[in-house]
Amino acid sequence: MKKLKFGTILAAFLLTATACGTDNTDTNGGNGDDSTGESNGGDSAEEASGSILVAGSSAMEPLVAAASEEFMNENMEASISVQAGGSGQGLSSIASGQVQIGNSDVFAEEKEDIPAEDLVDHRIAVVGMGPAAHPEVGVEDLSTEDMISIFTGEITNWSELGGADQEIVLVNRPDSSGTRDTFVKYGLEDNEPASGITEDSSNTVRQIISETEGAIGYLAFSYYDESGAVLPLSVDGVEQTDENVMSGDFPIWAYMHSYTNGEPEGLTKAFIDYLMSDFVQDELIPEMGYIPETGMQVERNAAGEESAK
Missing domain, CATH: 3.40.190.10 (Periplasmic binding protein-like II)
Structure with missing residues (x-):
């Protein structure tokens, strides 16, 4: 083969x-x-x-x-x-x-x-999953608390986290999405995301994040590549890697x-x-x-x- x-x-x-x-x-x-x-x-x-x-x-x-x-x-x-x-x-x-x-x-x-x-x-x-942002937001790591605040609409500008003076644009999956369920359960501690752009496909979510300044959403690791079109954000200092999922250090994953x-x-x-x-x-x-x-x-x-x- x-x-x-x-x-x-x-x-x-x-x-x-x-x-x-x-x-x-x-x-x-x-x-x-x-x-x-x-x-x-x-x-x-x-x-x-x-x-x-x-x-x-x-x-x-x-x-x-x-x-x-x-x-x-x-x-x-x-x-x-x-x-x-x-x-x-x-x-x-x-x-x-x-x-x-x-x-x-x-x-x-x-x-x-x-x-x-x-x-x-x-x-x-x-499959590992995690927060993914436009590469120019100026932030590379989020605490769980800040990630929850972003997705629930409490933090609305990246400058509040030391990043670019850019409005945060949320990109979500619909309620039927398993990626959304996993991210909400293991990333947002069951806090439901605020309203934003909602797309049926992870492929479309990836495209919107890559093309929209200030955008953030969540993707499976399989949607990351070497192009840098989207930026995988670390959570509590833990990078989105297979090794960190396998060891249990990165908690956002699903069968x-x-x-x-x-x-x-x-x-x-x-x-x-x-x-x-x-x-x-x-x-x-x-x-x-x-x-x-x-x-x-x-x-x-x-x-x-x-x-x-």
Whole structure:
């Protein structure tokens, strides 16, 4: 397997995000994918075929979209369409049978009106998240207290924190977003953000922050790159790094779940198996800014309780 470069993958994803969201699949339900043949991480002698739809977490979309492209390159008769829309949409869509895989960066048990007992959780990876600002705000580190004050509207100008004399522009995700849920719970200590710009896609949030003076929002680590278009802010002196998430020093992170409605079969199972393959887990996940769960020194349950792993 040819090793992929993160910058190439992310650039391609950002340019083709809309195309990845094109629905060209059968949406007959969680296990109702139109498929023949089985595949286990691309190693089966018989190619997988058919079509499935994957939707949900935008924090997961770059990884799942890249993995689907690699999978389809190896299985020419398979069609996997990947859409975002937020974790809430992913969970409601898999619960109602509109998609074959629902991606979420929150546990199904955390969302109201989701029959979590009917869904099967395939935990793919871990994603770190944190505050991201326009690179010219003049601030590189926030205390948790100041971060809460910014997002709740108490601090309205960067000069109040020793930064540029620039009005703070808040960029939020909607209530259905798992990224928002994670950031509010583990970053803002359950304080709800003030109103501001609200965007459905993390990709759009990234673009707005990069183009808007004084802007701040929150992004998964996978949306940072070497271009410096957005500035990841440290929190309480702790940088947004994989190592700090794995050690438990940086608290804003979530599991990346791919849910199926019952045990997966056919192409759905083949793609889930591929997401757990050595290539995706050992190469693609770290290259694209995500964290293999095997590297975590801490773990959490659906109630948010954390313990040593």
